[in-house]
Amino acid sequence: MxxxxxxxxxxxxxxxxxxxxxxxxxxxxxxxxxxxxxxxxxxxxxxxxxxxxxxxRPQRSVVGVVVHDVSDPYFAELTRGLQRVATDHGRLVIICNSYRDPERELEYVELLRAQQVAAIVLAGSGYHDATFTARLAEKLAAYEATGGRVAVVGRHEHPGDAVMPANTDGGRLLGAELLRRGHTRIGVVAGPQVLTTITDRLDGLRAALAEGGHPLPAERVRYADFDRDGGARAAGELLDAVPGLTALVALNDSMAVGALTLLRARGVPVPGQVSVVGFDDMPVAADVTPALTTVRLPLVELGARAMTLALGPPADRSRVEVLPATLVVRDSLGPAPA
Amino acid sequence: MxxxxxxxxxxxxxxxxxxxxxxxxxxxxxxxxxxxxxxxxxxxxxxxxxxxxxxxRPQRSVVGVVVHDVSDPYFAELTRGLQRVATDHGRLVIICNSYRDPERELEYVELLRAQQVAAIVLAGSGYHDATFTARLAEKLAAYEATGGRVAVVGRHEHPGDAVMPANTDGGRLLGAELLRRGHTRIGVVAGPQVLTTITDRLDGLRAALAEGGHPLPAERVRYADFDRDGGARAAGELLDAVPGLTALVALNDSMAVGALTLLRARGVPVPGQVSVVGFDDMPVAADVTPALTTVRLPLVELGARAMTLALGPPADRSRVEVLPATLVVRDSLGPAPA
DNA sequence: GGCTGCTAGGAAAGCGCTTACCTATGCGAT
DNA sequence: ATCGCATAGGTAAGCGCTTTCCTAGCAGCC
The missing domain is CATH 1.10.260.40 (lambda repressor-like DNA-binding domains)
Incomplete structure (x- = not known):
């Protein structure tokens, strides 16, 4: 050389x-x-x-990003926003996949600190685990103490800059719309309960249903893996356990697609007998049949904002930006059958 | 610090x-x-x-990856394979998105060289552009001269290690299967002609059709953007231009989904009147209705092999691994109507 | 007891670069 | 003709680390 x-x-x-x-x-x-x-x-x-x-000349040119899994469309979109802004700032991006392993997240923060990255953006869901959260906060603080910048997306573990999708609002939107269409016997296809993303969405849904006079019984919520197979499994359980079920709420689109597959396999007409709604509005939502009614989150924008906060001028206090969720109505949602 | x-x-x-x-x-x-x-x-x-x-102690611990776009499912899968192996080797990964801009690819190679990365993996399609190819080869050679390792995936511009999906074979498989089912009036929804991936796939398809006695006329191939919208556009053109068309071959699944959408909008039954086949077997292929017949490429494996070559012991000569393509038959392909 | 031969730990060089500081040159002003 | 000053370019320190080489101390031996 x-x-x-x-x-x-x-x-x-x-x-x-x-x-x-x-x-x-x-x-x-x-x-x-x-x-x-x-x-x-x-x-x-x-x-x-x-x-x-x-x-x-300690002038850092690389930023680090920790996501659950870039190959998941949710993070793929998010990452695209992150990348765009980073590139605009002339920064290279190191992407680390934690594969939803909290320990690995911790390790990566350490590694990125050693790499002297200009900023770390931590994306994904928080965990309901006080010990982990404390350790993470501690590591991030140690990193920030060296002049590094931190922004988190979709999680609120960190007392600094954060950008959040309006998960709870999204849950509310879904709940209100279902009630409006006469659905009251509703099953929820939920992801892992330790994820704050799941509980936030569920809280919103619960609140809307309760306000409408139809609180959601605990047995109508099934927790499963956050993917297609988990969605199919949970949907099957709900179908068996809740007679007269008219709607299935999946807490992300992958699970919704799994639910759709299961319903088709069982010959249940959608939305004729059971309506299905998802969450995230990933590209697949528009491609399945019936096209999925879902909640759109501005993922690219979410990533872009986070990187903007991380690379822009630091604030003297914590900034939390919440980006709105919107309902996207497509064919998979119909009126409750009589 | x-x-x-x-x-x-x-x-x-x-x-x-x-x-x-x-x-x-x-x-x-x-x-x-x-x-x-x-x-x-x-x-x-x-x-x-x-x-x-x-x-x-010049012992490099980071590897660089240049892809077209991580948020594209094709590259998302590929990247997953790359990441897994890199992590197994204890290496961090810098991911760079070229957004299909050749100039940017060149820039990133330069940047990664400056970062002293242990290896560069260049993924994506090659370009039919001799000048660009030469410049790229030159830059890669300069990098290799400093002891860096290079592997390419899905392109053959580089006289070193390469891992290739069997694009041409995949095209052949599709062509043979279509003929077997009686399709002879076939339209091709193709991506940008400058991409070697496209021409390779097309070559295989052409060869199979010609061998079957039904060579493909040039006007039955439409080049468009490599995405959903491009697919819809090209499909529409073909439908208008080729009376009695019985099958549409899309050169990737995104385009196939676009074609499917267009056919539904026009009220054309699939596969009753027109069959549709795709390429890549991305997750969406199984989720659309009718489920897409397509060619599966072992994307994760492709990425994993490339990273393995890049991080393993160097060879004294160029190694090219070709990973096989397999046909995945689903509902979107039926017999040609009588 | 004096020597050799070993070991644990320290001093210092050097990786490739930036930059504060210094030197030498040339110009205009007196 | 002398002085001062601006300016172009060079010298060298230092970023944080690893590692070679050296020194001091000690045990073991005759």
């Missing part, structure tokens, strides 16, 4: 001059020398060693 | 000793000192500066 010294030698100048030319420093350099340096750079295919630069 | 010197001072030892304790160097250190160092590390929340470490 060619070094600055090599360039300087070849151009017949001092390393200082070479550095000044390459970085476009404010100090003026004679055209003749500048030329020679530039030619040497080209000849040697010189690229400055980013680590040495970082050591000499 | 606490430094090694801080730790050493607090423990009352030299930086050398502190370093030895922290890195578990082979040199023995008295238990008493070791203890003191460890305590100091914990007290100060010391994390070694990865850049300084890298400078002092």
């Amino acid at each position: 060619a070094t600055l010294a090599d360039v300087a030698r070849r151009a017949g100048v001092s390393p200082a001059t070479a550095s000044r030319v390459i970085n476009g420093s404010s100090k003026p350099v004679a055209d003749e020398l500048r030329e020679r340096v530039l030619r040497a750079v080209a000849d040697l295919r010189y690229v400055p060693n980013a680590h040495a630069q970082l050591l000499a | 606490a430094t090694l010197a801080d730790v050493a001072r607090r423990a009352g030892v030299s930086p050398a000793t502190a370093s030895r304790v922290i890195n578990g160097s082979s040199k023995p250190v008295a238990d008493e000192l070791r203890e003191r160092v460890l305590r100091a590390v914990a007290d100060l929340r010391y994390v070694p500066n990865a850049h300084a470490q890298l400078l002092a």
Whole structure:
């Protein structure tokens, strides 16, 4: 690997001059020398060693992102927003997948600190686990103490900048719409109960139903894995356990698709007999048949805002932005059958 | 940020000793000192500066990945394979999105070189553009000259390690199956013609059809954007231009979903009047109605193999692995109507 | 007891870069 | 002709770490 010294030698100048030319420093350099340096750079295919630069002038150019899983469409969209803003700021992005393992999240925060990243964006759901939350907060604080910036998305564990989707509002929207269409015997296909995302959405739904005079009994909520198979399983259980069920609320679109698959397999007409609604408005929601009624979260925007907070000027106090959820009505939701 | 010197001072030892304790160097250190160092590390929340470490002991721990777009399910799956292997090797991953912009790919290679990454994996499709290909090869060679490793996935621009999906075979499979079911008036919903992925798939399809005695006329191929909307547009054009069309081949699943949407909007029964097949077997293929017949590519495996080549022992010569494509038959493909 | 031979720990160099500081040159002013 | 000053360029320190090389101390031996 060619070094600055090599360039300087070849151009017949001092390393200082070479550095000044390459970085476009404010100090003026004679055209003749500048030329020679530039030619040497080209000849040697010189690229400055980013680590040495970082050591000499602590100006961080990389940001770290910790998500549950980039291959999950939810995080794929989110990540796209994060990336766009990071790129606009001229920052590279290190993406770490925690695969929903809290320990791994902790490890990654540590690793990113060692990498001296300019900022860490932690995306995903929080956990109902006080010990973990405390450890995470502690690690983030240690990182921030070194001048790093932190923003979280979709979780509120951190006493700094956060961007949140309106999960609870979304649950409410769904509940209100179901009631409006006459649904009262409603089953909920829920993801893991430890995730704050799940409980937030559920809280909203519960509140809307209770306000409408039809509180949700505990046995009408089934917790399962946050994916297609989990959705199918929970939907099956609810169908068996709740006679006269007219609607199924899945707490994300993957689970909703699983529920749809199960209903079709059992020959249950959707929405003729049972309506299905999802959450997130992932691309698949529009592609299935019947197209899924769901709650749209501005995922790209969520990511973009988080990165903007993380890379923008720091605030003296905690900032929490909540981005609104909107209802997207499609074919999978009909009136409750008589 | 606490430094090694801080730790050493607090423990009352030299930086050398502190370093030895922290890195578990082979040199023995008295238990008493070791203890003191460890305590100091914990007290100060010391994390070694990865850049300084890298400078002092050039042992790279980060790998770079350049993809078109992580939020595209194709790359999301691929990336998952890449990540898994990288993590198994204890490597962090920097993900760069080129958004299908060749210039940006070039830039990212440069940036990753500056970051002294251990390896660069370039994923996506190649371009039919000799100038670009040459520039890319040149940049990759410059990077390799510094001891970096390179592997490419889904493209063959690089004279080193490569992992390829059997795109041409996949096209053949599709063509053969269509003929077997009596389809001869076939339209092709193709992505951008500059992508080698497209032309490879098309070549296979063409070959199979020609061998079956039904060569594909050029006007039955429509090139459009590689996404849902492009698929809908191209499908519409073909429907208008080719009377008696019985099958639509989309060169990826997104386009196929777009075609499906258009056919439904026009009230064309699928597969009753027109069959539709896709390519890639992305998750959505199983979720749409009718479920999509498509070609499965082992995307996760593809990514995993590429990263394995990139991080494993170097070969003295170019290695190209081709991973097989398989046909997945679902409901969207039926016999040609009489 | 004096020597050798070992070991634990420290001093210091050096990784590639930036930049504060210094030197030498050339110009205009006196 | 002398002085001062601006300016272009070089010298060297230092970023945080690893590691080679060295020193001091000690046990074991004759």
